[in-house]
Amino acid sequence: xxxxxxxxxxxxxxxxxxxxxxxxxxxxxxxxxxxxxxxxxxxxxxxxxxxxxxxxxxxxxxxxxxxxxxxxxxxxxxxxxxxxxxxxxxxxxxxxxxxxxxxxxxxxxxxxxxxxxxxxxxxxxxxxxxxxxxxxxxxxxxxxxxxxxxxxxxxxxxxxxxxxxxxxxxxxxxxxxxxxxxxxxxxxx
Amino acid sequence: xxxxxxxxxxxxxxxxxxxxxxxxxxxxxxxxxxxxxxxxxxxxxxxxxxxxxxxxxxxxxxxxxxxxxxxxxxxxxxxxxxxxxxxxxxxxxxxxxxxxxxxxxxxxxxxxxxxxxxxxxxxxxxxxxxxxxxxxxxxxxxxxxxxxxxxxxxxxxxxxxxxxxxxxxxxxxxxxxxxxxxxxxxxxxxxxxxxxxxxxxxxxxxxxxxxxxxxxxxxxxxxxxxxxxxxxxxxxxxxxxxxxxxxxxxx
Numbered sequence: 001x002x003x004x005x006x007x008x009x010x011x012x013x014x015x016x017x018x019x020x021x022x023x024x025x026x027x028x029x030x031x032x033x034x035x036x037x038x039x040x041x042x043x044x045x046x047x048x049x050x051x052x053x054x055x056x057x058x059x060x061x062x063x064x065x066x067x068x069x070x071x072x073x074x075x076x077x078x079x080x081x082x083x084x085x086x087x088x089x090x091x092x093x094x095x096x097x098x099x100x101x102x103x104x105x106x107x108x109x110x111x112x113x114x115x116x117x118x119x120x121x122x123x124x125x126x127x128x129x130x131x132x133x134x135x136x137x138x139x140x141x142x143x144x145x146x147x148x149x150x151x152x153x154x155x156x157x158x159x160x161x162x163x164x165x166x167x168x169x170x171x172x173x174x175x176x177x178x179x180x181x182x183x184x185x186x187x188x189x
Numbered sequence: 190x191x192x193x194x195x196x197x198x199x200x201x202x203x204x205x206x207x208x209x210x211x212x213x214x215x216x217x218x219x220x221x222x223x224x225x226x227x228x229x230x231x232x233x234x235x236x237x238x239x240x241x242x243x244x245x246x247x248x249x250x251x252x253x254x255x256x257x258x259x260x261x262x263x264x265x266x267x268x269x270x271x272x273x274x275x276x277x278x279x280x281x282x283x284x285x286x287x288x289x290x291x292x293x294x295x296x297x298x299x300x301x302x303x304x305x306x307x308x309x310x311x312x313x314x315x316x317x318x319x320x321x322x323x324x325x326x327x328x329x330x331x332x333x334x335x336x337x338x339x340x341x342x343x344x345x346x347x348x349x350x351x352x353x354x355x356x357x358x359x360x361x362x363x364x365x366x367x368x369x370x371x372x373x374x375x376x377x378x379x380x381x382x383x384x385x386x387x388x389x390x391x392x393x394x395x396x397x398x399x400x401x402x403x404x405x406x407x408x409x410x411x412x413x414x415x416x417x418x419x420x421x422x423x424x425x426x427x428x429x430x431x432x433x434x435x436x437x438x439x440x
Contacts, residue, residue, distance in 0.1 A: 038208035055216050059223040115200045120208040142198035
């Protein structure tokens with residue numbers, strides 16, 4: 001169990017938040033805000049969008065606090081809400097790309113050593129450069145672990161469209177990884 | 190060595206799993222606003238408007254009730270309360286002993302300063318100095334009441350000291366041994382019977398009610414807005430006074 005300042009545990013804070021205590025809400029927010037903004041950054045085009053997603057997500061967290069029954073980790077519950085907040089934002093602000101099944105392009109081969117040189121910030125930049133639809137599918141499948149069927153239902157697209165978008169997203173990312181790693185290698189050399 | 194798709198995804202997943210970014214302060218403010226924690230600030234202007242409406246209505250009600258309860262009894266009270274009081278003083282005024290009248294009149298001026306006898310006060314001072322007084326007989330009897338009260342206690346009365354001047358002044362008092370006429374003189378002043386009857390202002394229309402409420406707030410002759418007080422079904426605006434702009438419809 002995680003202990004916070006003033007000897008409050010997450011469970012205590014959750015109970016206080018359920019009672020509507022503003023101070024407890026702020027403490028809980030401070031506890032998870034940075035980590036959850038990291039999640040939102042993957043779904044957003046830029047930091048501003050990510051902060052909008054984070055704000056809407058936390059409002060929903062506090063509004064639905066009574067729905068949390070203590071089953072599973074609280075952080076996991078908050079994270080799922082953030083993902084749904086990001087999807088909601090995407091639905092409102094980006095036109096759904098009704099991608100049709102595409103012929104899979106030849107994917108460039110990427111050496112794992114090239115990936116090792118890239119840190120989290122670099123990867124975030126690469127993801128944010130993807131088209132919104134590709135970015136959503138890649139995040140939901142590769143990082144969150146959703147199936148194509150679930151992604152199809154969430155994004156209101158076919159399962160096949162989800163697969164092809166994932167494939168296209170990977171291809172673009174691999175190309176970008178190669179470019180970035182070559183640039184880094186060139187600078188180092 | 191080529192990388193499989195699964196391996197590629199895992200690298201992204203593991204590297205981004207612990208990625209953290211500190212949000213700006215505006216985010217918490219937005220959450221607070223979204224949760225309605227700052228609702229009080231937004232509600233206050235509405236409370237102010239509601240409070241002012243209540244005050245306006247309360248002022249209207251107070252004004253309205255005053256018209257009904259206070260104006261009516263005023264006429265009756267004057268008759269019932271004031272009249273007997275005046276007659277009482279007048280009747281007593283006739284009683285005192287005629288012999289001690291003038292001396293005690295001076296003492297009366299010192300001891301008691303009746304607010305309604307200021308005139309006689311001045312006149313009595315002149316009497317003290319032996320000046321012949323030509324005062325109306327109406328005022329004198331009142332002094333006698335006060336005088337008789339003080340003289341009995343202080344024993345300052347010396348009948349021998351009564352000079353001719355004071356006797357002259359006292360004569361009319363002695364002779365005014367007619368309570369009936371005195372009562373009449375005093376009471377005539379405030380007799381309510383002669384006062385013109387107060388016109389009752391009754392509220393018949395909605396316009397009347399608005400006029401009453403506005404009159405409670407706006408004390409000017411030409412109100413900020415006036416409505417017709419005719420018995421018609423609809424109330425029309427008959428006057429507007431915005432300070433610079435004044436419009437009034439003549440009846």
